[in-house]
Amino acid sequence: MKQQNRIEWLDIAKGMSIILVVIYHTLLYHDFHAIAPDLYIRISAIMTPIRMPLFFSVSGFLAASAMKASWRDFLVRKIWLLVYLFAIWSTARWLFFRYVQTNVLVPAEGSDPYQLLEMWWAPNTGIWFIWALAIFMVATKLLSSAPRPATLAIAAIVSLLTFGEHLQVDLFTHRNVLQYFVFFLFGCWYGKSVVQVVTQRPVLMAVGGFLVFAVLYVLRWRLQAVEKGSWAMLSSIAGLAWLCGTAVLISKLDAARRAFAYFGRNTLPVYVTHVMIVSLLVAGVAVLLGGHAAIGYLTAPLVCAVAIGLSLGIKAAADRSGASWLYSPPRQPQRRQVTA
Numbered sequence: 001m002k003q004q005n006r007i008e009w010l011d012i013a014k015g016m017s018i019i020l021v022v023i024y025h026t027l028l029y030h031d032f033h034a035i036a037p038d039l040y041i042r043i044s045a046i047m048t049p050i051r052m053p054l055f056f057s058v059s060g061f062l063a064a065s066a067m068k069a070s071w072r073d074f075l076v077r078k079i080w081l082l083v084y085l086f087a088i089w090s091t092a093r094w095l096f097f098r099y100v101q102t103n104v105l106v107p108a109e110g111s112d113p114y115q116l117l118e119m120w121w122a123p124n125t126g127i128w129f130i131w132a133l134a135i136f137m138v139a140t141k142l143l144s145s146a147p148r149p150a151t152l153a154i155a156a157i158v159s160l161l162t163f164g165e166h167l168q169v170d171l172f173t174h175r176n177v178l179q180y181f182v183f184f185l186f187g188c189w190y191g192k193s194v195v196q197v198v199t200q201r202p203v204l205m206a207v208g209g210f211l212v213f214a215v216l217y218v219l220r221w222r223l224q225a226v227e228k229g230s231w232a233m234l235s236s237i238a239g240l241a242w243l244c245g246t247a248v249l250i251s252k253l254d255a256a257r258r259a260f261a262y263f264g265r266n267t268l269p270v271y272v273t274h275v276m277i278v279s280l281l282v283a284g285v286a287v288l289l290g291g292h293a294a295i296g297y298l299t300a301p302l303v304c305a306v307a308i309g310l311s312l313g314i315k316a317a318a319d320r321s322g323a324s325w326l327y328s329p330p331r332q333p334q335r336r337q338v339t340a
Contacts (some may be wrong), residue, residue, distance in 0.1 A: 009199070010058050011264030012247040012257065017055040018267045019304070020047050025126065026278050026303050032104050033286035035296040046217065049232050050239035052129070052176070053183045055267075057240055059133060060140075060187025061195065067141055067188065074141060082134040084329045089272040090119050090127045092326075096276050103279060126275045128173040135177060136184040148189050155182035156233070164229020183236070198244045205245030212238035263308070268327060269315035270308055277307040 027044050030036035066078050097103040098110030109115070109125060123131050143151055161167045162178040169175040187194075198205050213235055220231040250256045263270070281303045289295050318326050 008257070008261055009244075009247045009251040010061065010195070012250050012260040013054060013244055013264065014058050014267050015260035015263030016243055016247065017051060017058070018263055018270050019308070020044075020051045021055075022270065022274050022278070022304050022307055023300075024051060025275055026282065026300055026307065028105055029278055029282035030296050030300055030303075033282060035282075035286060035289075035293055035299065037293055037296045037300070040296065040300055047239075049235035050243060052180055053236040054240055054243055055129070056132075056136070056180045056184040057187040057191070060136070060184035060189075061191030063137055063140070063184075064188045064191060066137065067144055071141070074137075078137060079134055081329060082130050082137070085268070085272070085327070086119075086123075086127060086130040086134070088326060089130070090123065090125060091116060092272075093125055093127060093276065100276075101279060101283065104283075105279075122171055123173050124171065127272060128176065129271060131173070132177050132180065133184075136181055139181065140185055140188050143185075152182065152185055152189065155185050158182070160229040160233050162229075163232035164227060166229065179232075183240075198241070199248055202245045202248035205241045206249060207245070209238045209241030209243075209245055213242055266312060266315070270311040273311040273314055274307040277310050278303055281306060 023040075024044050024047075027036050027040055031041065063078075066074060069077070094110050094116055096110070097106075103109040106124060115124075119125070119131075158167070159179050159182045162169060162175055167178065169178060216226065216231055216235045216238060219225045220228070220235075226234075247260070250260055282299075285295070285299045285303070289299070315327060318324055
């Protein structure tokens with residue numbers, strides 16, 4: 001098994017995660033304007049235990065090599081990038097929702113310049129995942145010498161307690177850090193072994209994961225037979241097996257492989273810009289077509305496709321126009337060595 005093949009289906013899995021996130025946000029804005037089809041809302045809700053655990057598990061696996069670097073290289077090459085991106089795009093969102101359009105889901109966003117300071121310890125926007133990644137990477141680096149099974153068990157217990165609302169955390173970003181760290185940590189420490197198993201048995205993972213996920217859904221939401229925290233954790237694990245196994249199978253289909261892998265290699269521009277695009281598009285749809293939920297059956301998929309396409313187009317335009325600094329820090333000029 002070549003490394004490239006494993007990485008390719010991981011890119012596909014990341015592509016799945018970004019598509020699920022765009023769908024989620026698109027339906028939130030449709031729902032606010034009362035044009036979200038109930039069927040779509042239900043399907044998106046079913047995928048809740050999978051969206052971010054999938055992203056953070058794959059991110060953890062891909063970050064494993066960075067943990068071997070010296071602290072100086074680690075901070076300069078990895079953490080500085082995340083800090084830079086968080087500053088750029090949190091500010092961009094603040095300006096957008098202050099001067100272009102009110103964020104109907106979080107009306108306070110862009111209302112107070114203090115938010116540009118507060119965001120560093122209490123972010124309240126969709127850019128939170130960059131902030132969380134920086135925290136996860138530093139925490140994992142600090143824990144590199146800790147006993148792994150025990151550390152992972154503690155992270156899992158914290159996640160279970162938070163998922164089950166036994167730990168009361170008001171701000172969703174703080175709550176998400178406690179819930180999702182275990183997935184990043186597991187991906188970083190044990191991802192290599194799991195990737196090998198999934199690659200070798202994709203059908204078993206996909207079918208078995210889906211069946212377990214479906215059973216858990218029935219037990220929780222139809223029979224109320226599983227405690228919420230345990231259900232969320234088990235559903236996340238089953239969902240990861242389901243979608244990762246599916247990603248391996250997709251990697252065997254040429255056209256689908258290229259499309260999903262491309263999304264997976266370009267998740268950043270979609271993550272940081274799609275909410276602004278979606279908010280504008282859905283507001284326009286609501287004004288032009290009225291508040292009928294039936295139109296959402298058509299407009300929701302179209303908005304998702306346009307938002308993803310425009311996000312990638314903005315990134316391409318930025319690269320061509322010299323604005324690539326929006327997506328990566330400007331490179332420092334190399335000092336020339338003076339020889340005698």
